[in-house]
Amino acid sequence: MSASAELRELLLDRIADVPDYPEPGVVFKDITPLLADPTAFRALTGAFVDLCARLRVDKVVGLEARGFILAAPVAVAAGIGFVPVRKAGKLPRAALGQAYELEYGTAEIEVHADALAPGERVLVIDDVLATGGTADATLQLIRRAGAEAVGVAVLLELGFLGGRQRLEPDLKGAPLEALITV
Template identity: 75%
Template sequence: MSAASPELRSLLLSRIRDVPDYPQPGVTFKDITPLLADPSAFGALTEALAELCVRHGATKVVGLEARGFILAAPAAIRAGLGFVPARKAGKLPGATLSQAYELEYGAAEIEVHAEDLVPSDRVMVIDDVLATGGTGEASLQLIRRAGAEVAGVSVLMELGFLAGRQRLTPALAGAPLEALITV
C-alpha cells in the first residue's frame, strides 16, 4: 500500500538505486543517497513526511538510527515538531530508556533520552525502510514505556516481501503505518 501520489512515487523510485549483492551475496540494497543528493526529490520527500506528521497529530518525531535520522529531522522541522533520535545502545549520554529486540541472527537494543518523551506527546516514528519490522516494533514499545502515545509510523519504503507490516501491526495497536512506496 503506497501513501504517495503516483508522481511522488515515480520521483522517489527514480532516485533510489539498487545495489546487488550488498552487504552480502543475494541481498539487493536500496541506496537512497541519490535521492538525498537531489534537492527536489529530498524536498518532496521531506514535505510528504511532514504532512503525515501533521495529519496524524504528532507532537514529536522519533527517527530511527541511522538513515531514519536523515529523514526524520528535516520532516520534524518542516512540521514544526521536536526531533528525538532513537539510537543504538550506548550512544546517548545521560539517563536513557532502552528497548531490546530480536534480529534474524541475534539481538539489538535502541535507546532514547529519558526526558525527551513525556506522556503528553503523540509520537510519529520515521525510518527509511520497513524491512522485517524489528526496530519499528522496539521503537513503539519504547515510546509507550516512556508514557507517550504513538501517532503512527511513516517510512520512505516498505519491502513488502519481508513481511515487516505483519510483524508491526499488532504493536501499532490501531495507529497508522504509512509507506510512501512499497516494493
C-alpha cells in the same frame, strides 16, 4: 499514505539498487541519490510533514541512522521536536533501552529517558521497513516513556519481508504509512 504516481516515480527513480550488499543475495536500497536531489528530498519531506499535520504530531522519532536524515528536516518544517533513537550505548545521558530479535541474535536500541513526555503524540520515521524489528522496539520505547505512538512512516516498505504484519499488533490501530511498497 501511498504516494501519488508522480511522487512515487520521482522517489523510485532516485533510489539505487546495490546488488550483493552488504552480503551476497541482498539488494541494498541506497537512498543517497534521492537525498542529493533537492526536489526529490523536498517532496519526500513534504509528504511526511503533511502526515504530521494530519496526525497532530508533537514529536518525530528518527531511527539510527538514515531515519535521522529523514526525520530531522520533517521536524524543522513541521515546527515540532525531533528525537533520535540510537543503538545501545550511544546516548550520553540516562536512557530507556529495548532489546529486539534479529535473524541471528538480539540488538538493543535506546532513547533518552527525558526525551518524550507523557501524552505526547509521536510519529516514528525511517527510510525502509524490512522485518519491522527496530520499528517494533521503538513503538515499545515510546509507550514506556508514557508518550502515544500515533504511527510509523517510511519511505520504502519491503513488503515481501513481512514487517507490516509484525508491527500490526504494536501499532494498536495507528497507521503504518509507506510512500512506496515493493
